[in-house]
Amino acid sequence: MAVLTINDTSRARRSRSASAPRPFSLSRFGGRWLSPVLLLLLWEAGSRLGLIPERTLAAPSAVLGTLLEMVISGELPSNLLVSFARVAVGLLIGVGLGLGLGLVAGLSRSGELAVDPLMQIKRTIPALALTPLFIVWFGIGETPKVALIAFGTIFPVYLNLYSGIRSVDLRLLDAAKSFGLSRWEQIWHVILPSALPSLLVGLRYALSVSILVLVVAEQINASAGLGYLINNARDFMRTDIIVVCLMVYAILGLGADWLVRTIEARALIWRPSIVEQ
Amino acid sequence: MDARLGFSTVDSAVHQPHPEPVVRLRDFTRRFGANTIIDGLDLDIAPGEFIALLGRSGSGKTTLLRTLAGLDEVRDQDVEVPDSRAVVFQDARLLPWKPVWKNVALGLKGDNGRARAEVALKEVGLGHRLDAWPLTLSGGEAQRVALARALVREPQLLLLDEPFAALDALTRYRMHDLVLSLWRKHKPAVLIVTHDVEEAIALADRVLVLDRGRIVAEERITAPRGERSSFAGRLREKLLSHLGGDDHDDGVVPFAVAAE
Numbered sequence: 229m230a231v232l233t234i235n236d237t238s239r240a241r242r243s244r245s246a247s248a249p250r251p252f253s254l255s256r257f258g259g260r261w262l263s264p265v266l267l268l269l270l271w272e273a274g275s276r277l278g279l280i281p282e283r284t285l286a287a288p289s290a291v292l293g294t295l296l297e298m299v300i301s302g303e304l305p306s307n308l309l310v311s312f313a314r315v316a317v318g319l320l321i322g323v324g325l326g327l328g329l330g331l332v333a334g335l336s337r338s339g340e341l342a343v344d345p346l347m348q349i350k351r352t353i354p355a356l357a358l359t360p361l362f363i364v365w366f367g368i369g370e371t372p373k374v375a376l377i378a379f380g381t382i383f384p385v386y387l388n389l390y391s392g393i394r395s396v397d398l399r400l401l402d403a404a405k406s407f408g409l410s411r412w413e414q415i416w417h418v419i420l421p422s423a424l425p426s427l428l429v430g431l432r433y434a435l436s437v438s439i440l441v442l443v444v445a446e447q448i449n450a451s452a453g454l455g456y457l458i459n460n461a462r463d464f465m466r467t468d469i470i471v472v473c474l475m476v477y478a479i480l481g482l483g484a485d486w487l488v489r490t491i492e493a494r495a496l497i498w499r500p501s502i503v504e505q
Numbered sequence: 506m507d508a509r510l511g512f513s514t515v516d517s518a519v520h521q522p523h524p525e526p527v528v529r530l531r532d533f534t535r536r537f538g539a540n541t542i543i544d545g546l547d548l549d550i551a552p553g554e555f556i557a558l559l560g561r562s563g564s565g566k567t568t569l570l571r572t573l574a575g576l577d578e579v580r581d582q583d584v585e586v587p588d589s590r591a592v593v594f595q596d597a598r599l600l601p602w603k604p605v606w607k608n609v610a611l612g613l614k615g616d617n618g619r620a621r622a623e624v625a626l627k628e629v630g631l632g633h634r635l636d637a638w639p640l641t642l643s644g645g646e647a648q649r650v651a652l653a654r655a656l657v658r659e660p661q662l663l664l665l666d667e668p669f670a671a672l673d674a675l676t677r678y679r680m681h682d683l684v685l686s687l688w689r690k691h692k693p694a695v696l697i698v699t700h701d702v703e704e705a706i707a708l709a710d711r712v713l714v715l716d717r718g719r720i721v722a723e724e725r726i727t728a729p730r731g732e733r734s735s736f737a738g739r740l741r742e743k744l745l746s747h748l749g750g751d752d753h754d755d756g757v758v759p760f761a762v763a764a765e
Contacts, residue, residue, distance in 0.1 A: 404600075404612070405576055406591070407654070409611070417612075422602075497638075499601075
């Protein structure tokens with residue numbers, strides 16, 4: 229998230245300087261990139277000079293080489309696909325359940341009575357704490373990994389949808405009623421659109437939770453996926469491969485965030501901040 | 506009453522009910538717990554009649570309007586309101602996630618919603634803002650959209666809940682003209698809730714003053730709109746005395762109309 233903020237700011241800065249060219253200055257010209265690049269250079273120099281042993285941390289150049297190698301051999305894409313599928317299926321189930329339960333609890337009193345206490349109890353149990361239980365129940369195959377991701381992503385979606393529905397502007401609802409809209413029309417035209425911004429926040433949480441849970445879940449005796457690559461690399465002390473996988477995790481996180489931002493930009497186009505752009 | 510006066514105090518004893526009122530309330534009472542908000546209210550509104558309802562905060566005017574709008578359920582009460590009614594609220598209450606024309610067409614049956622919305626928006630002078638987002642409108646524009654949204658339903662009863670209170674004076678006068686021209690064209694019965702006595706006098710056929718859930722004064726204005734300045738001052742004093750004082754229960758009117 230923080231990395232993305234930096235990206236955005238620098239992008240905005242670049243577009244501004246493009247429209248009004250200013251004299252060259254270090255602080256303006258990619259100033260934000262300066263310190264990370266410097267760190268990379270120090271890291272590389274440290275590795276070359278033998279200050280950082282390779283089994284502690286591989287040099288950036290070595291990491292880049294390994295990355296290329298793993299992409300060309302197909303090792304990285306195939307394992308990435310496995311991890312991606314776990315996240316996708318887990319999210320599909322978790323977000324689906326969160327949506328369903330959020331709608332039930334948000335839209336009806338009896339639904340709230342039935343669902344909300346259970347969800348509040350569920351909230352107190354960290355998803356990852358269930359790992360041992362899920363292994364006992366589901367074994368060590370794909371099921372516990374997907375189940376953990378699903379379990380972890382239900383709550384953020386549920387809570388944000390539920391509170392989004394409950395915080396609907398009653399004056400807007402009154403107006404809709406005064407024009408004779410049926411209950412279903414009220415839900416469709418007023419309640420759900422007003423809950424959407426909140427739901428998207430929940431979705432963004434769910435995506436970051438899913439990747440966090442993925443990292444841990446993949447340590448469970450995996451035979452494919454990013455976690456499998458990392459575990460193998462650990463056994464052979466291949467720090468270059470570990471760093472490559474960490475980079476891929478980061479990129480997955482950025483991609484997830486970008487996805488929600490894209491949805492937001494389209495779905496919330498009516499908001500003034502977005503309208504003005 | 507003197508015809509030159511331009512307005513007359515309605516005596517409820519000689520009040521002749523219209524044959525087919527669009528709104529008919531008899532002994533309407535509404536309580537919230539121990540508080541009586543509306544207390545045995547009788548009200549008839551004739552088709553096409555323009556009524557202004559004056560009242561201080563807490564006089565029950567919002568409750569009355571919500572009842573007429575069908576927003577509060579009434580049980581075991583003698584209340585008749587037409588099915589086709591529409592409300593314009595003080596805040597425009599447009600759905601920010603729908604473009605202007607979809608707000609106007611909200612809940613309309615049939616597939617010519619956009620065309621009907623366009624006609625209504627042109628009538629309020631906003632034919633060019635069909636696809637605008639509500640949050641980009643000015644206060645006056647938003648209120649005109651709200652008017653269009655009400656009129657597109659061809660209501661028999663149009664309820665205006667302090668619709669111009671948040672607008673600046675100039676915009677408010679323009680809105681008065683717009684409301685009057687729309688009313689002349691479509692002829693709905695109009696009930697405007699306001700705390701602005703000038704507004705009530707400028708717009709209405711009949712002005713009601715509500716206090717503690719009862720109608721404490723009723724003035725019928727017979728002079729045409731635009732020719733009311735001659736007596737507006739006196740009528741204003743009279744209405745204000747009903748609004749302001751606590752001594753109205755004994756029927757004392759500080760300004761004697763008979764002195765004219």
